Amino acid sequence: MKQTAIPNRSEVAPGDQWNLSSLFAGDNEWNSALEQFSGSAEKINKFRDSILSPDITPEDFAGCLKAYSDALQLADKLGNYAFLKKSADEGDSENLDRLGRFMMAASSFEASVSWLVPAIQNISEDTMKSWMEMPRFADYRIWLEKLLRMKPYILGEKEERILALLSEAHQTPQSAFSVLTNVDFDFGTVKTPEGDRPLSQTTWSMLMENRDRSVRKETYDKFYGTFDTHKNTIAALYAGSVNQDVAAARIRGYSSARAMELFPDRVPETVYDNLVATVRANLAPLHRYYSLRKKVLKLNELRHYDVLVPLVGEVKKHTPYDEAVSLIGEALKPLGNEYVKTITDGLLNGWVDRYENKGKRSGAFSSGGYEGSPYILMNYKEDVLRDVFTLAHEGGHSMHSWYSAKNNPFMSYNYTIFEAEVASTFNEDLVFRYLLKTTDDPKIKAYLLASRAGDILATLYRQTMFAEFESKTHEMVESGIPLTIDVLRREYRDLLKIYFGPEMIFEETSDLEGIRIPHFYNAFYVYKYATGISASLALAERVVTGGEKERNDYFAFLKSGGSRYPIEALRIAGVDMESAAPVEAACGAFSGIVEELEKILL
Template structure:
């Protein structure tokens, strides 16, 4: 099935084979309801351990096991509710399910808030003795060591209870943005290449930006950004709420800044964040040279933001059905071996993937799931090259989760986001190199080279610009200033000018771009795209130089989940992101590709 242009289909009109199987999580709503009740029961049972956590090795073992059981069931109920809503954000039943699941998480957080402070109060000598006495506790060794490391940031039981009570409010900014962005925001119709009026949607926007017709690109760009601009004050208020939430929790936990607090979750120093920005700044001359080359290839007198995405190869464009995309992905990732290929087959045939856009469906793409389910992937497949690579990207996340969940106990299975973007980007880099190397002629090769260079632009340069903007907006709030729409527009535009240089004419409508980026609500998430890309390039270079040995080290990294700190796991697999080297090597590859980028 390839979607026709025009009005979006309803959820029911999408064939079942292109919808994920949420029934694998819960065959019926009644079973979800029952698990909500079970979560309440388990939370009450866990609350019975208050005041007893450190009394003996057996008590600690039992409390941790119950905590895991409770966590697994909370994950399962929330994941199901959220994905059910994502199928159609206009469905009030799905909205209500998410609200109920979030409210339950808050109540459970309040009931269990005593645990970490109590565990922190157990003397180190006692913990060591318990680990010796109860071999089953060995799986919690990293968890316990990390808690001790962060001991100064764990508050008293009463303070932790208050923070838990506030957690539902903390997501208000993001929730407001999500509902406005996915359910209420409506874009005007625009004209396609044949001059027909077509509704502009999130899923179609990128396709329009990749159009060979400049008027199509320009009209879509202006229509989308002017729509966001009309809601700039509401969106600024939502973002202000999100940033204030991050700052509040950082200060409550005695961190010097929201950035330091966010990085500390992964035991990463601020130098890693700043080193990324510095490394990308050093490569901006090459970045701006790329725009100059592309402008010349496109034959444009001026380069505008709506010209950045289009391929300079006028007579080659990849249009690929979903069925064809599955086969190309499998071939492109064959270097990862037979086990990985078998898991790709499971993903394609066992209801992991929700493929096509429908009315009310959450925009974009993601991979998710829980410890007790197979992974799930949300797509809005349109048949473009970008969709092909997005499929490979999300499969990287999904198979990372699958391997980790089956190799690690629950306490260690959840890998940090810092590692997540490596697994997804390795897949994209392998796929694009395969397509470059098997291109039938120079024009096809340049088409895929353009995609790879665009990957650098979008994942390293653009995400680092976002990371720099995110640092600025948090500093603004930390200094007691407000994030007004005018300030956000001016700062974002200034940063965009610095990155793109004088060779790109930035339309004033670009000032609204900050307001449509959901990742600004994710508490310093975006820099991990850029570091992940650079690490992925390093891994792929190792695969090609060292063969199976490097592939096995990488797969072992995927199986390691969160069993150690991300920088330590990466170093064990052969890539050291605590140094600037992977960033420098990735930027060097970008420079090396530029001379090949010519027709």
């Protein structure tokens, strides 16, 4: 389907929309389920006295957990349906109202049962461990084990209530940064050959990819010039965010803010340090890439506004949606018949909302819950080859959700963010390998290699640089060094020089990049992108070159869901993220792609 105009939602063919009937038959059934959910807190709260009693019985505890699990599972289903409906048409007031009603009900539920988790953690550990061996607690055992693991860092009821009341206020630095940079900032316009174009956070990337260097320079200067005007305010917001991270860690008794963030996933801090050290030791291929970029773009000097323009322009390849699904199925054959049949059937029959319509959310995502299909939102364009990779990527997320839900009880089905990008980028790598192997067109081959190099650079090298900066800023506050704008700029400029290497010439404002990254307000998150792609590249190579054992090992990972901690789940799949090997292999893969690009482009 090639769109010539953006249709209204009502004009989209049913076959091009996702089929949400696996969640609810329609809005009326959803409304009834919401009413049922609204009464679920009462069913849990009737156990309160017995749970808080020193004479608590396993029967009452099991009954309470069952009521709690049932309520959460229904909320998972209700929220997913409301979110998906809103995402498909954000201009529909009924969709907005539905999601709003669910959020209000969920908030009320959480407030009403907020006593439960602290009460469970107050049950004697010996008693809890003996109960967890009973068959009646099998579906809750892993969830309870993880809850008990957090016990040393849980404060008293009064202190926890204070922290809960402050949680919304703690969002102020992030919220203020978002409003300031996305709403209040006026970046002006940029002159392009097609006329003046507005510059914003949304149009920044598009303008920086323009092949006209004067457009890129003007975009860069105006963009960072605006940040320069407000640099002290933004530095204060980021410093406030870091200070809150450090304070929270100290209040709860963690050794550091980083330790606090890594503890819930049981990720050793050595994993973080190994990532940074290994990437640092393998910067030569990255510097070689920038040298190649300078030569291919025929530049006398490579500047910071030259790094986003594609090395190879978008190729003309028309791929109808059904053909894209077929191509993905061929590429994923190393994963076996069940995987390929499941994903292709899903992509063709109701999992995917395929094309753009008015009011639809931009971009793409996968939203898999415990019940229903693992749905995918796309804005697929047949003339954009990149969209084939996006479909495979989101399909990887959905298949991860599919296997997780089918192989785990509700309370332990959901996998961590640390693992989330593995299955998606794994699929992308298999599609890349397949297309590269089956194409005879040198332009497509060059495009594939250049795009893959850009993906690995952005996900591995760039996110590691960000991770290193986050670690430095938190360590400085923890050692008593205030985060002034001058300190932030100095630290970030040092990293820019190290990662970009000798070919890059920076602007005076280049180090302001360090205060414009939204992810920094969600501390110690970005490193997971780098570990994720390292794991996926290692696993893809292992599955493609291996046999049935290697494939089954990968499926053991997909089926783990939340039943294991991420390092353990990935180790079962065949990759040890506590060693440097996966990151070194990822750097090696990038190096090989750069070598191939040199042969083709020079």
